[in-house]
Amino acid sequence: MKIMVVGGGGREHAIIKKLKENKSVEEIFALPGNGGMAEDATLIDIGAQDIDKIVSFAVENKIDYAVVAPDDPLVLGAVDALEEKGIPCFGPKKNAAVIEGSKVFSKNLMKKYGIPTAEYEVFDNIDAALAYLETAKIPTVIKADGLALGKGVIIANTREEAKDAVRSIMQDKMFGESGDHIVIEEFLTGPEVSVLSFMDGETVVPMISSMDHKRALDGDEGLNTGGMGTVAPNPYYTKEIADRCMKEIFLPTVNAMNAEGRTFKGCLYFGLMITNDGPKVIEYNCRFGDPETQVVLPLLESDLLTVMQATTNGCLKDTEVKFSEKCACCVIMASEGYPLSYEKGFEITVPDELKDSVYIAGAKLSDGKLLTNGGRVLGAVAVADSLRDAVDKAYEKAEKILFENAYYRHDIGKRALEVL
């Protein structure tokens, strides 16, 4: 089989490595991929948002199955465009990807179907938003409606900060058109859990839970990033919480999307907060998380391609999706200065024996050398019988991977270990 994976980060590298385990996979094309995955996939210089070129490539190369991994092409309708040409795909259609593409949509969906989430108000008028903030409970959370490279959420600790955030989003358009509508919502507290799930429009199969570490610095300080590391499973996600999530959140979400005529197929990511009132949805993503995927897929014992095809064909109910009892940790190695400005172009050295457990996110090949080419450069991943060992081993690996200006957090997994 010829497979095409749209996207180019560490998540896509993890997906590609897992797909390769299936013997029927002859070749994987990555669009655009990155230089760090050249040994695992054929790199094609087509951007993940260039839907027309993606479709032409798939047709010309007789692609048997396509995996659309990032949010933008999904929200832009890549799956619809590929399926129109008869290419089977993993991922939701445009009318279902809106669950991530519009926060106003997802909040209204949850309200309409009684799915637990933070209380909120929607505004499309700046004066009304500012007036509301005069009496709103502080801290409060301001969210731009559309995709904003994961940065469209501002937690305001004072009334002035909240008003400034509203002005920046609605008046100065710091996130472009994403800020034409905003959500102002209740600030929730509690541990966060990421649960990715396979969904075929009827059956939902949660994958092993994980914990992201979004802040740039140790101790959860510093700026929000795309994610500085992950562990799986997440110890806050007990059996009792998992059962409640299935009943109160996962199944109601599948049913709500069907009732709206927006059947979701692919990976639905539930960003949850375990509050004193029970689990609540912080956000939905219409795709695999990054770097959650880098700890979840190494623990998947079933064949990924078979499971993905089952979501496409609607036969997930009859397909085994089995996870190992082990634990995993991913330490993201970034360029010093990320998520703001940073230098790139430094040579990366990954010892041969680590290549199987390193997922490259931001790198390019130049004269046969692998050079840093992004903020998040790679993830060092370890799987072990205990979380303690997985964390220690991931850090041992990170220490052996070298590039100038490498930066990583030193406390990935610390909070998880404290509750065990």
Ligand code: AMP
């Ligand atoms: P998001 O970009 O939607 O993943 O949000 C980024 C982060 O902001 C989340 O991981 C949470 O830590 C935090 N956050 C978002 N919404 C809320 C909320 N209502 N209450 C508290 N924290 C929140």
Ligand code: GLY
């Ligand atoms: N790690 C968070 C995300 O993928 O959105």
